[in-house]
Amino acid sequence: MKIGLLGFGVVGRGVYDITASRDDMQVAKVVCLEDIQLPDAEVTRDFQKVLNDETIDTVVEAMGGLHPAYEFVRSAIEAGKNIVTSNKALVATFYDDLLPLAAEKGVAFRCTAAVGGGIGWLSELERVRRVEEVSMVGGIMNGTCNYILDSMTRLGLDYGEALRQAQSLGYAEANPSTDVDGIDTWHKLILSANVAFGVSLEKASVPAAGISRISAGDIANFKANGYTCKLVSHGTQKDGSYTAYVQPTLFPQGALEAAVPTNFNLITLDGEVSGRQSFYGQGAGRYPTAYNVVQDCVSILAGKGFYCPYGKKVSADNSVKLRYYVRGGDNWIAENAAETWGDAVVTNPVAVSEMHAWLKNNPAAFIAAIAE
Numbered sequence: 001m002k003i004g005l006l007g008f009g010v011v012g013r014g015v016y017d018i019t020a021s022r023d024d025m026q027v028a029k030v031v032c033l034e035d036i037q038l039p040d041a042e043v044t045r046d047f048q049k050v051l052n053d054e055t056i057d058t059v060v061e062a063m064g065g066l067h068p069a070y071e072f073v074r075s076a077i078e079a080g081k082n083i084v085t086s087n088k089a090l091v092a093t094f095y096d097d098l099l100p101l102a103a104e105k106g107v108a109f110r111c112t113a114a115v116g117g118g119i120g121w122l123s124e125l126e127r128v129r130r131v132e133e134v135s136m137v138g139g140i141m142n143g144t145c146n147y148i149l150d151s152m153t154r155l156g157l158d159y160g161e162a163l164r165q166a167q168s169l170g171y172a173e174a175n176p177s178t179d180v181d182g183i184d185t186w187h188k189l190i191l192s193a194n195v196a197f198g199v200s201l202e203k204a205s206v207p208a209a210g211i212s213r214i215s216a217g218d219i220a221n222f223k224a225n226g227y228t229c230k231l232v233s234h235g236t237q238k239d240g241s242y243t244a245y246v247q248p249t250l251f252p253q254g255a256l257e258a259a260v261p262t263n264f265n266l267i268t269l270d271g272e273v274s275g276r277q278s279f280y281g282q283g284a285g286r287y288p289t290a291y292n293v294v295q296d297c298v299s300i301l302a303g304k305g306f307y308c309p310y311g312k313k314v315s316a317d318n319s320v321k322l323r324y325y326v327r328g329g330d331n332w333i334a335e336n337a338a339e340t341w342g343d344a345v346v347t348n349p350v351a352v353s354e355m356h357a358w359l360k361n362n363p364a365a366f367i368a369a370i371a372e
């Protein structure tokens with residue numbers, strides 16, 4: 001396999017290092033803006049050099065961002081090249097465009113590193129699907145949020161200090177809003193549900209609430225009531241009906257999720273035959289992420305394409321009801337309140353869709369569902 005590598009940052013450099021000692025694949029050209037020299041790859045700023053090189057059969061996109069990553073990936077598919085990417089925003093945003101195109105052109109498209117970094121989550125879903133239906137996917141998919149929540153809970157750090165630490169350790173996206181507002185987890189949930197259920201989720205039907213409004217007082221309220229807060233995704237399918245949402249969630253202190261430290265991820269599926277399976281590991285970082293990029297290249301050499309056939313467009317129906325912790329409520333919240341926790345309330349069961357619609361109109365509030 002001859003690889004055209006787009007980007008030489010955290011992930012790109014890792015891919016180059018891991019492939020350097022392999023004889024089944026070679027990074028032939030690297031497209032990046034820095035002036036670097038590599039012993040056995042041509043470095044260029046010009047993507048056309050990769051596109052026009054007929055000996056390059058696979059493009060590894062490790063640039064991040066939507067543009068020009070989308071234009072480069074699209075034209076590489078058009079030119080008949082396989083794609084491997086770790087870019088969840090790219091794949092989730094352009095799923096309905098890129099996946100049918102890849103199928104039409106007969107090229108492989110893989111993005112295992114996009115969800116769970118070093119965890120082989122999407123390729124495991126591909127394997128699970130060979131034997132059984134998946135009824136649930138979800139869990140802790142963002143290392144930055146887990147690092148912040150864990151530091152606030154275990155070390156008593158305030159939100160700003162915990163975020164600064166996560167940024168300095170290189171976990172956070174360039175714009176931390178992508179992490180703390182739940183957008184990164186939202187991309188990862190959409191990709192996971194699409195693969196697990198063989199559908200294309202209507203993105204507008206999948207709400208996301210983040211952690212940017214959480215306070216030390218909230219953490220104290222959770223501790224006093226025996227809970228730990230995590231940002232989690234949740235997607236289900238049953239009889240042709242789907243749920244999908246991202247939100248802070250309170251887990252009993254003895255739950256597996258509550259024990260996940262620092263920037264680790266814990267992603268879970270429920271299979272009709274195998275039951276519940278959880279996958280724990282590094283969701284970010286150079287070598288864990290590059291590891292799964294290289295795994296994807298090996299899978300392509302073994303003849304694999306995408307993880308599932310491109311599926312029909314479906315909307316999530318989030319009418320399922322959950323109890324919520326709400327700080328910063330109004331009359332509607334007061335009418336639905338069942339308990340008081342410090343300066344916040346816990347509601348009676350409220351539809352997830354209704355709660356997220358309320359939060360949109362009350363963006364200064366903090367909400368967390370209580371895990372059932």
Ligand code: HSE
Nearest residue numbers: 142143144171173284
């Ligand atoms: N910013 C992401 C995280 C990186 O914190 O998990 C990996 O997607």
